[in-house]
Amino acid sequence: MSFTIYLLKTPIFKLCFFMYLLNSKSVRAGLFFSTTKYLGIKTLRRDEGVMMEGEDKLMTVLAESFLNGKVVSIIDNDISSFTYLLALRSLRTLLEDGKYVWAVSYEPLQSLFRDFRRVGVDYMKYLGRNLYVLDVFGSMRRVDSGLDGVFVLSGYLDDRVFVLKYKTLIEELLSKLSPNEVIVLGYLESGMCRLFDNPVRTQKLLWNLREEAGIRTAEIITYIKSECPALEEFIYLYSDYVFEGVIGNGLRSVIMTKGDGE
Numbered sequence: 197m198s199f200t201i202y203l204l205k206t207p208i209f210k211l212c213f214f215m216y217l218l219n220s221k222s223v224r225a226g227l228f229f230s231t232t233k234y235l236g237i238k239t240l241r242r243d244e245g246v247m248m249e250g251e252d253k254l255m256t257v258l259a260e261s262f263l264n265g266k267v268v269s270i271i272d273n274d275i276s277s278f279t280y281l282l283a284l285r286s287l288r289t290l291l292e293d294g295k296y297v298w299a300v301s302y303e304p305l306q307s308l309f310r311d312f313r314r315v316g317v318d319y320m321k322y323l324g325r326n327l328y329v330l331d332v333f334g335s336m337r338r339v340d341s342g343l344d345g346v347f348v349l350s351g352y353l354d355d356r357v358f359v360l361k362y363k364t365l366i367e368e369l370l371s372k373l374s375p376n377e378v379i380v381l382g383y384l385e386s387g388m389c390r391l392f393d394n395p396v397r398t399q400k401l402l403w404n405l406r407e408e409a410g411i412r413t414a415e416i417i418t419y420i421k422s423e424c425p426a427l428e429e430f431i432y433l434y435s436d437y438v439f440e441g442v443i444g445n446g447l448r449s450v451i452m453t454k455g456d457g458e
Contacts, residue, residue: 273440305333347369366405
């Protein structure tokens with residue numbers, strides 16, 4: 197066996213090639229929007245209007261939830277199924293129509309912005325107008341983007357102090373904007389397991405604030421099960437609808453596991 201062939205078969209070469217694929221601009225785009233099979237996962241072209249199994253139902257439920265004030269959760273069973281991107285895409289028309297969107301990001305802010313770009317949402321156009329973001333990751337890690345419309349909680353923070361400061365921020369923002377309704381996006385709430393000592397208790401305390409807000413809200417929760425299994429029971433308990441994205445035979449399927457007709 198030649199040295200070249202041997203090198204191609206080594207684990208370190210495969211790992212390096214994998215990282216090259218993820219960092220390649222053209223491959224990143226194809227990973228989400230092409231029919232080519234990458235890393236064993238085949239996706240379908242959304243730009244041609246082709247919807248994967250269950251996506252029609254999910255998009256319909258999301259649209260109805262905005263009208264009826266429901267809670268829709270999207271659970272990705274696999275880190276590479278990316279079902280949560282559909283939630284971000286569903287916000288595009290709402291933002292264009294001037295609806296208020298409150299995004300709570302439990303991952304680095306640039307991850308949220310990257311995913312907005314992937315689904316064609318021009319977030320910079322709406323930030324500080326009708327799109328507002330609480331950077332939870334930045335708050336807990338003391339990273340402030342300084343962007344208009346992006347909030348970071350400062351000072352000492354633990355689970356309970358975070359909730360108290362969150363409540364104060366919400367009260368001030370609602371008093372300033374006086375919206376009739378707000379769409380709330382929980383961006384990858386699985387990140388709570390890395391940021392809080394007791395993510396379930398923190399989530400319950402945050403949920404109580406929703407009831408105290410006194411305005412009409414609809415909520416989308418996005419969550420990767422493998423990164424924070426402790427939250428799954430809470431999500432099922434408090435959601436009106438739950439959809440799970442699963443990978444099988446190289447294809448992603450979207451399955452309703454809670455809601456009308458599941």
